[in-house]
Amino acid sequence: MDKKFSGNKPLLFQLSAMAPHAPVQRVISVEESIFQKNQDQAKKNREFFDRRGMKVFNVMSSPGSGKTALLAKILPRLMGRHPLCAVIGDQETSLDADRLQKAGVPSLQINTHSACHLDADRVARALAKIDARGVCGGAGGTDLGGGGADGAASGGGGADGAASGGRARETTDLGSAAHADLQGIEWLFIENVGNLVCPAVFDLGESFKIALLSVTEGEEKPLKYPVLFQDADLIVISKSDLLPYLDFDRQLLLKNVRVQNKKAPLVFCSVKSGEGLDELMGQLEDLNSANISTTKNHAFLERETLTMEKP
Amino acid sequence: MHELSLALDLVERALIIAQREKVQQVRGINVLIGPDSGVDPEAFAFAFPEAAHDTLLAKTELRIQRGTGREFQFQSMVVEDV
Numbered sequence: 001m002d003k004k005f006s007g008n009k010p011l012l013f014q015l016s017a018m019a020p021h022a023p024v025q026r027v028i029s030v031e032e033s034i035f036q037k038n039q040d041q042a043k044k045n046r047e048f049f050d051r052r053g054m055k056v057f058n059v060m061s062s063p064g065s066g067k068t069a070l071l072a073k074i075l076p077r078l079m080g081r082h083p084l085c086a087v088i089g090d091q092e093t094s095l096d097a098d099r100l101q102k103a104g105v106p107s108l109q110i111n112t113h114s115a116c117h118l119d120a121d122r123v124a125r126a127l128a129k130i131d132a133r134g135v136c137g138g139a140g141g142t143d144l145g146g147g148g149a150d151g152a153a154s155g156g157g158g159a160d161g162a163a164s165g166g167r168a169r170e171t172t173d174l175g176s177a178a179h180a181d182l183q184g185i186e187w188l189f190i191e192n193v194g195n196l197v198c199p200a201v202f203d204l205g206e207s208f209k210i211a212l213l214s215v216t217e218g219e220e221k222p223l224k225y226p227v228l229f230q231d232a233d234l235i236v237i238s239k240s241d242l243l244p245y246l247d248f249d250r251q252l253l254l255k256n257v258r259v260q261n262k263k264a265p266l267v268f269c270s271v272k273s274g275e276g277l278d279e280l281m282g283q284l285e286d287l288n289s290a291n292i293s294t295t296k297n298h299a300f301l302e303r304e305t306l307t308m309e310k311p
Numbered sequence: 312m313h314e315l316s317l318a319l320d321l322v323e324r325a326l327i328i329a330q331r332e333k334v335q336q337v338r339g340i341n342v343l344i345g346p347d348s349g350v351d352p353e354a355f356a357f358a359f360p361e362a363a364h365d366t367l368l369a370k371t372e373l374r375i376q377r378g379t380g381r382e383f384q385f386q387s388m389v390v391e392d393v
Contacts, residue, residue: 023391028332030324030385034342034350037320117313198313201349227349 038202041120041171045205048127048174049188055288056188058204060228061212062221063194066238066271068096070212071189072103073271074281079105082288084187085136087126089118096191106136117198120205123190124172131181187288196221200228208233208287211264215239215246219253222260229260234267234283241270314354317383318362325388329367334390337371341386345378352377 033039049056059067068088075084085106088096097109108130110122130136190206192199211232213221216239222229229235235257243250250268257266265283269276321342329337344352352375359373376386 023335025338025389025391027387027389028328028334029387030328031387032324032385034317034321034324034383034385036385037324115313115316119316197349201313227347 035201035203037171038120041124042203042205044171044174045120045124045127046207048124048179049205049207052179052182052185054182054185054188055208056190056204056206057208057210057284057287058190058192058199058206059210059212060192060196060199060232061194061214061238062196062217065194065212065214065217067191067194067212068099069271070236070238070269071191072099072105074277074284075100075105075189076103078187078281078284082186083136083184084189085130085182085185086189086191087123087130088191089122089193091115091193106130108133108135112193116193116195117202118190118192118204119202121172123204124174127174127179127182128172128177131177131179134181136181136185196225196228200225200231210234210236212236212238215242215248219249219256222253222256226260229257232261232264233287235261235264236280237266237268239270239272240268240275241273312354312358314350315358315361317350318355318358321359321385322362322366322368324385325368325371326366328388329390332390334392336391337368337388338391339372339374339389340368341374341376341388343376343378343382343384343386345380345382347381348378348383349381350383 045056059071061067071086075086078084085108086097086100087108087110088100089110089112090096091112091114093111094109097107100107108126110118110126112118112122190204209228209232211228211234213235215237237253254266257264265286267276267280267283269280271277321340325337325340342355344350344355356373356375360369363369363371371388378384
């Protein structure tokens with residue numbers, strides 16, 4: 001307590017004596033998650049995907065662990081069974097979307113510029129952009145292979161300028177647009193910005209989270225960056241062809257993963273040797289048919305009605 | 312630094328409430344951040360003044376209470392009416 005208020009007189013008297021017209025203070029109880037805004041949009045995204053029967057995979061890892069290489073390898077093989085497209089988040093450039101596009105995968109690049117993660121609103125706006133540009137080859141969604149000819153599809157480096165310019169004040173309403181270009185699309189892969197920390201806490205409205213970790217990153221990453229591994233529905237250990245050259249302890253990694261996540265399937269794979277790719281694609285099919293709802297165990301409280309505490 | 316974008320979300324939400332409640336001043340904002348929330352309290356405290364810059368919350372005190380799990384809550388705001 002400040003010395004000025006420590007006399008014998010009652011505190012209220014002192015306060016009113018010092019500031020006779022003191023404004024009235026009150027406490028407004030809010031009690032809602034600060035993730036709420038993102039969560040509101042994620043819910044809209046999820047409803048949109050559900051309405052269309054789309055399954056959405058949010059692929060997360062640190063930079064350089066091979067997300068794009070893996071997607072460029074397996075997505076062309078999966079496209080025959082499941083019409084699909086990809087959205088790729090990076091701070092700058094459209095290099096990754098170009099790579100996927102070259103592999104025949106309809107892709108859209110999102111540039112986050114200063115931001116270190118994708119959020120639900122960026123994904124919603126990407127969906128609108130896919131539609132506007134005809135990334136997936138127009139309505140019908142069956143003509144998916146010929147994306148390369150459509151130069152507009154992969155987008156330039158500055159393509160997402162509008163998105164970074166100002167923060168959207170309201171959630172993006174996905175219901176108002178037709179999104180004809182996504183017609184028939186069954187799977188959407190979202191390659192998040194390379195980062196083990198930030199993407200993990202932003203729900204994009206995805207059906208499943210996939211965590212990728214390359215063997216060169218070491219066995220201890222699941223312990224150091226727990227959230228990403230805790231929430232993953234599938235854990236992929238990439239670059240397994242390098243194992244002979246590393247002092248990598250598979251058992252230790254497995255143990256560390258299981259500290260964070262008891263049940264997510266774990267697949268070792270290599271784009272170079274092809275090891276594990278069939279198994280990985282099988283796991284994606286399993287997730288697809290499991291049809292589990294992935295409302296994560298984020299200690300996430302729904303927005304409550306505001307209550308006022310008047311003094 | 313996803314804390315900055317989350318601080319912006321907090322400021323935006325607080326301003327909406329302040330406007331609706333027609334408050335004159337926002338003295339303090341109370342948040343609860345748990346160790347498993349994926350949000351770093353120091354980074355969030357660092358980001359908040361930046362997010363609040365040039366708004367009604369520019370001089371608002373951010374009070375962070377530490378939680379025990381995944382909490383990341385906007386608890387309450389202390390406001391002054393006319």
